[in-house]
Amino acid sequence: MQAEAPDQSPADEGGRGGPERWAKRLVCSRTGEPAPLDEPAFLSPAGAPYLVEYELDRAAGERLRRRLATRAWGLWRYRELMPMRDPESAVDLGEGGTPLVRLRRSAPPGLEVWIKDESGNPTGSFKARGLSLAVNRARELGAAGIQLPSAGNAALAAAAYAAAAGLPCRVAVPADAPATILGRCREYGAEVLAGGANLVEAGRRLTAGDEGDDGYWNVATLREPYRVEGKKSMAYEIAEQLGWQQPDWIIYPTGGGTGIIAMHRAFAELRRLGLVDGPPPRFAAVQMAGCAPIVKAFEECRAAAEPWLDPVTRAWGLRVPVAIGDFLILQALRESDGAAVAVAEERAEETAARLARADGLLAVIEGAAAVSGLEQLAASGRVAEGSRVVVLQTGHPANYV
Numbered sequence: 024m025q026a027e028a029p030d031q032s033p034a035d036e037g038g039r040g041g042p043e044r045w046a047k048r049l050v051c052s053r054t055g056e057p058a059p060l061d062e063p064a065f066l067s068p069a070g071a072p073y074l075v076e077y078e079l080d081r082a083a084g085e086r087l088r089r090r091l092a093t094r095a096w097g098l099w100r101y102r103e104l105m106p107m108r109d110p111e112s113a114v115d116l117g118e119g120g121t122p123l124v125r126l127r128r129s130a131p132p133g134l135e136v137w138i139k140d141e142s143g144n145p146t147g148s149f150k151a152r153g154l155s156l157a158v159n160r161a162r163e164l165g166a167a168g169i170q171l172p173s174a175g176n177a178a179l180a181a182a183a184y185a186a187a188a189g190l191p192c193r194v195a196v197p198a199d200a201p202a203t204i205l206g207r208c209r210e211y212g213a214e215v216l217a218g219g220a221n222l223v224e225a226g227r228r229l230t231a232g233d234e235g236d237d238g239y240w241n242v243a244t245l246r247e248p249y250r251v252e253g254k255k256s257m258a259y260e261i262a263e264q265l266g267w268q269q270p271d272w273i274i275y276p277t278g279g280g281t282g283i284i285a286m287h288r289a290f291a292e293l294r295r296l297g298l299v300d301g302p303p304p305r306f307a308a309v310q311m312a313g314c315a316p317i318v319k320a321f322e323e324c325r326a327a328a329e330p331w332l333d334p335v336t337r338a339w340g341l342r343v344p345v346a347i348g349d350f351l352i353l354q355a356l357r358e359s360d361g362a363a364v365a366v367a368e369e370r371a372e373e374t375a376a377r378l379a380r381a382d383g384l385l386a387v388i389e390g391a392a393a394v395s396g397l398e399q400l401a402a403s404g405r406v407a408e409g410s411r412v413v414v415l416q417t418g419h420p421a422n423y424v
């Protein structure tokens with residue numbers, strides 16, 4: 024038997040570079056049709072998101088496990104599971120590496136609850152992970168600039184990463200987006216277009232086309248393949264923080280649903296690598312009662328969601344009346360034997376106040392809604408006693424003043 028060649032490259036052990044690129048191609052999430060990895064890609068000819076496919080096996084998993092021992096904590100420690108051609112050149116603002124905090128006083132009785140607290144990411148939300156990859160890939164593949172519609176947090180992350188990457192950036196946010204976010208986007212040098220009642224209406228202000236009339240790539244949720252890739256890192260971190268175990272449930276505040284789609288894929292990758300085993304975590308999508316298209320479609324056993332008319336919620340990130348990846352979110356919920364639940368506005372606000380007072384955690388309303396959703400699922404018995412649960416607390420409320 025041939026001995027495995029030792030890793031020659033110190034960069035691969037401690038830095039970002041290295042000999043291995045496991046990402047192989049893009050595949051259409053509806054038809055499975057492949058597309059080349061290193062060309063600009065937006066929606067497939069079938070009108071569906073492209074996703075990145077990797078070649079993975081247990082030997083690769085073993086190599087990754089050894090390398091992790093010497094790598095810094097953060098998104099780029101999982102660089103083989105990211106699609107960059109040249110990870111060494113990636114703009115890195117310190118995304119990822121967020122704490123997994125045990126929820127004690129506010130946890131429903133009989134459950135082991137962990138909060139994945141994403142508030143410490145650059146720009147104060149989990150959007151940093153996805154936008155890091157989207158902007159880094161846009162730069163690597165030659166975009167002239169980037170643009171996107173956003174409820175707020177994604178705009179802020181896009182503006183910061185674009186600034187660091189030297190790319191011009193244009194963001195379109197709803198008229199009532201928090202003033203702090205608008206001001207900070209401008210500080211990062213982004214062009215800010217504010218108007219419209221929600222994400223969809225705001226997006227009409229961008230220049231037309233995926234590659235834009237002016238060469239600005241549209242990096243809206245799931246229109247390009249890479250924001251999902253960045254968000255996979257939440258699952259890698261959760262598994263590693265739990266000692267390479269999968270939780271029983273992951274509770275996720277769902278707007279466009281990138282995080283559910285991403286983490287569902289990421290845990291499957293970890294199983295193929297042999298880094299975790301056993302059944303996949305169950306995913307629960309939490310939405311607000313005033314905008315719950317995914318919950319409605321899940322309850323009605325539909326494969327796709329109908330647009331939610333007149334969405335009303337103060338949880339900006341969850342005010343998403345139509346999700347382009349609706350069928351992928353619903354697939355992940357069903358394949359994992361998961362759940363979907365809608366939460367009343369007042370409940371989420373009460374929970375946010377309780378998390379601060381009783382647990383010392385400052386949560387955005389979206390993250391607090393996820394905790395409320397868990398409470399409802401526990402009360403109904405859907406999340407059984409003894410379960411180990413991870414709740415995504417997706418941002419810092421300082422962005423919302």
Ligand SMILES: Cc1ncc(COP(=O)(O)O)c(C=O)c1O
Nearest residue numbers: 176278279280281282340389417
């Ligand atoms: C704080 C926060 N939580 C949750 C979400 C929803 O995320 P996703 O689009 O991945 O469903 C958003 C989206 O804007 C957000 O800003």
